[in-house]
Amino acid sequence: MTEQRLLERLLDPARKPTLAGVERAARKISDILPPTPLLPLEIGDKTILCKAECLQPIGAFKIRGGWHRLTDLDEQQRSRGVIAFSSGNHAQGVAWAAKRLGIAATVVMPTDAPKAKMENTKALGARVITYDRLSESRENIAAKLSAETGGTVVPSFDDPWVVEGQGSCGIELRYQMIAQTGGEPDNIIVCCGGGGLATGTALANPNAKITVVEPEGWDDMARSLELGHIVPVKENPPATQCDALQTLEVSSITFDILYERGIHGVSVTQAEVHIAMRLAFEKLRVVVEPGGAVALAAAIAGKIDTTTRTVVTLSGGNVDAELFAKIISG
Structure with missing residues (x-):
């Protein structure tokens, strides 16, 4: 395929997100932003790596x-x-x-x-x-x-460009992992609302196990993946501090790719999220919002088995100061 033909396909709004699109997005992002750090964190007897997207200029991977x-x-x-x-x-x-x-x-x-x-x-x-x-x-x-x-x-996730753009995070963390450990990530735990970051990361890391994490009661992606078709959040979902992950129903653009990869999901409680936020602050010296801490919460709670090449996304750090202070103080 010629370069011009490839570009035409990547500019087609009806297309599905692709690895080629993710790689193109990564090149565009690298022209204007430095990579966010991949920070080591000890959990039990293993050291995992945390992709600190909370340190972006707007405080999130978006x-x-x-x-x-x-x-x-x-x-x-x-x-x-x-x-x-x-x-x-x-x-x-x-x-x-x-x-x-x-x-x-x-x-x-x-x-x-x-x-x-x-x-x-x-x-x-x-x-x-x-x-x-x-x-x-x-x-x-x-x-x-x-x-x-x-x-x-x-849209926030129902768009091929948006998914591919978020996938640039997956490209970054893969090359950072190779540089730091000599191998690609084999286990990536991703915060999930509509699934844009998870889908882009899955495209960027075809050999890694991907797990999506959602707040308890808002786990429509995990339930959809388990059932094999899209289902909405159940009626009267519980209140949650994870405002960034309150997606009432995911879209086929993200679900289809995640389902085809055999990806599954887990949910975490608000108490588990608070533990993760405190640990990130105490050990990594970063501010992570509730929705940005769910992946780390799942790892800390032992809901997902970790390896020596596990990466966890810290997807955002935009939290009101009063709420953050209350959570950190316990």
């Missing part, structure tokens, strides 16, 4: 998908702006990319989004429209805005 998507917009699309929906991390990723590229951004955010995430999104220049998470559809609101303005909708 900067990757936002940049990959927006840099592929043509001039006409850029002039009409972009529309995203998110509880905060994807919001900031899109807003950061839009500001850097001179694109107008509107973000639909739930009224109960963490204050820090909403303020940071506004500070990056995005227009924020709020909605009620339980009674309104953010997808419908975004679709209506797009119809009115012609703006391009940038």
Whole structure:
């Protein structure tokens, strides 16, 4: 296949995410951002490595998908702006990319989004429209805005560019693991909401075992993978501090790839998340938000067997100061 033909395929909005797309996204990300560190952490008698995406400029891996998507917009699309929906991390990723590229951004955010995430999104220049998470559809609101303005909708995970952009994290951690240990990761534990990071990481690491981790009661991806078809979160899901992972139903773009790989998932309790946040702060000196700590929580709780080449994602660090202080103090 010629280089031009490959590029045409990678720019087709109807395509599925691919390894070639992930590798292209990784090259684009490496041009503007340094790799986030892969930090060693002892758990019992083993040392695992933690991919500290909480140290990104916006405090989360979502900067990757936002940049990959927006840099592929043509001039006409850029002039009409972009529309995203998110509880905060994807919001900031899109807003950061839009500001850097001179694109107008509107973000639909739930009224109960963490204050820090909403303020940071506004500070990056995005227009924020709020909605009620339980009674309104953010997808419908975004679709209506797009119809009115012609703006391009940038979903948080149901988009090939976004998945491939998040997969650049998987490319980075693979090369970092090889450099540090001499071998590829054989076990990657990933925080999961809609599955964008997990799917991109799976594409980037075809030889590794991937496990997705969700908060208790919000484990629709794990249940879907177990049943073999997409199911929504059960009625009246419990309150959770993992706002970044409150996905009511995953999409086929992520589910299909994860299911074909035979990937499974586990869930963690809020108490287990708190333990992980405290350990990350005490041992790694990093701030991790509840949703960004679920993968580490599963490893600490022994819900997933670890190896000497296990990588855990610390996917975000955007948490209100008061809540973080309360959790760290126990």
